[in-house]
Amino acid sequence: MALDNRKKEVLQAIVDDYVATCEPVGSKALIDRHDFMVSSATLRNDMAELEQMGYLEKPHTSAGRIPSDKGYREYVDSLMKVDHLSDEEGREIKEKLSMSFDEIAGLLKAASSTLADQTGYISLAMTPKLTSSYLTQLKMLMIEPGKVLVVVVLSAGVVKNRMVRIPDFLTQEQIAQISNAVEQGLSGLPLSEISLITVATAAKDNQKVELPESLLNQVLYEAYTAIKQADNLDVYMQGKHRMLSLPEFSDTKKAQGLFDTLSHDGLVAGYVDEVTKQDEKKEYMIRIGQEITLEGLDNCSFITTTYNVGGKVAGNIGVIGPKRMEYSKVISQINFVRMMLDEKLNQP
Numbered sequence: 001m002a003l004d005n006r007k008k009e010v011l012q013a014i015v016d017d018y019v020a021t022c023e024p025v026g027s028k029a030l031i032d033r034h035d036f037m038v039s040s041a042t043l044r045n046d047m048a049e050l051e052q053m054g055y056l057e058k059p060h061t062s063a064g065r066i067p068s069d070k071g072y073r074e075y076v077d078s079l080m081k082v083d084h085l086s087d088e089e090g091r092e093i094k095e096k097l098s099m100s101f102d103e104i105a106g107l108l109k110a111a112s113s114t115l116a117d118q119t120g121y122i123s124l125a126m127t128p129k130l131t132s133s134y135l136t137q138l139k140m141l142m143i144e145p146g147k148v149l150v151v152v153v154l155s156a157g158v159v160k161n162r163m164v165r166i167p168d169f170l171t172q173e174q175i176a177q178i179s180n181a182v183e184q185g186l187s188g189l190p191l192s193e194i195s196l197i198t199v200a201t202a203a204k205d206n207q208k209v210e211l212p213e214s215l216l217n218q219v220l221y222e223a224y225t226a227i228k229q230a231d232n233l234d235v236y237m238q239g240k241h242r243m244l245s246l247p248e249f250s251d252t253k254k255a256q257g258l259f260d261t262l263s264h265d266g267l268v269a270g271y272v273d274e275v276t277k278q279d280e281k282k283e284y285m286i287r288i289g290q291e292i293t294l295e296g297l298d299n300c301s302f303i304t305t306t307y308n309v310g311g312k313v314a315g316n317i318g319v320i321g322p323k324r325m326e327y328s329k330v331i332s333q334i335n336f337v338r339m340m341l342d343e344k345l346n347q348p
Helices: 007-020 026-033 040-052 070-081 087-096 104-119 172-186 196-206 213-229 240-244 252-262 266-278 327-345
Strands: 122-126 135-146 147-155 159-165 236-237 287-290 300-309 313-322
Touching: 007 026, 007 040, 026 040, 040 147, 070 196, 070 287, 070 327, 087 104, 087 327, 104 196, 104 236, 104 327, 122 240, 122 266, 135 172, 135 213, 159 266, 172 196, 196 213, 196 287, 236 266, 236 300, 240 252, 252 266, 266 287, 266 300, 266 313, 300 327, 313 327
Parallel strands: none
Antiparallel strands: 122 236, 122 313, 135 147, 147 159, 287 300, 300 313
16 A cells, blocks of 8 residues: 555654664654644544554554564655755765875775764775676786795776795795786686686796696695685674674674674675675665564665776775664765775776
8 A cells, every 4th residue: 555645744753763773763752843733632543554654663661652674665665755965075075085095995994984983884885796807917926935926907997915925945036027927828818718727828838947746736836725715705893892882783692693693704704795696777776674584684774886997887885884773974985985996996
């Protein structure tokens, strides 16, 4: 059943009040705070009908109502108007993201930190999906005999490092010649097309140092592993501690469940990546309460959007907060940070 205009106004008012106070909302509070030109009894009837329809819930200890997941969903889909950031908020975000960064990781960390500061919730930024990226550089640097730092540089501006073990009698010159041969043979090749065979072929076609095949294969395997691990999504998450100050997580079990899930970055990254594919045509994605399939986040809402590199969707930024978050304001903050990211990542 569709909501009539007054019920929409009542639902919107209850969501706004509950977001502001974290207290169940009653009919008297609605009359005191809003311009409803009807009696308290009429509002109570509207609220009872909204509860029957599943848009409101009534806590056992209170006569007031709070929004249900369905109520929040109706609010964000039909009732909410996205705010515009103030000039001061825009200047503050621009200032935090105006620094020069040598690689995309630094920019994403700054974006995550900025979102956490602006929203007061948990923020996240994910590195680009790298399967369409290609290798631009591969360096192998001797740290000490038997220990080498492999540096992989990709076209998306991502730099990944991995420490590996090699036979301790190999020299820096030999290691450099091998890495140069691999780089020469694979530069420009998409990550999805790089295999152990292509790494070995590149090295043997371009290598100028003589090594026993068993030793060469050992070094090449470590180089290949470092290249493929550069394909992993990294998540930069800030502001987890902020959730502890919210009434929703004063319960130790709820807080523990949330933190247990957030400690698994790969799980969060995989979830965000998957829901982005489902809503890839939308400007931003919102998941509320029970809509989130990650355990421990049923008292949360998830808002994410994508940023672009080279005109293509590359990665995600977003915010995790209570269901009682200021959706409109958070969306405007995320969108502004996304706009700044797109601008900086696509500079000529």
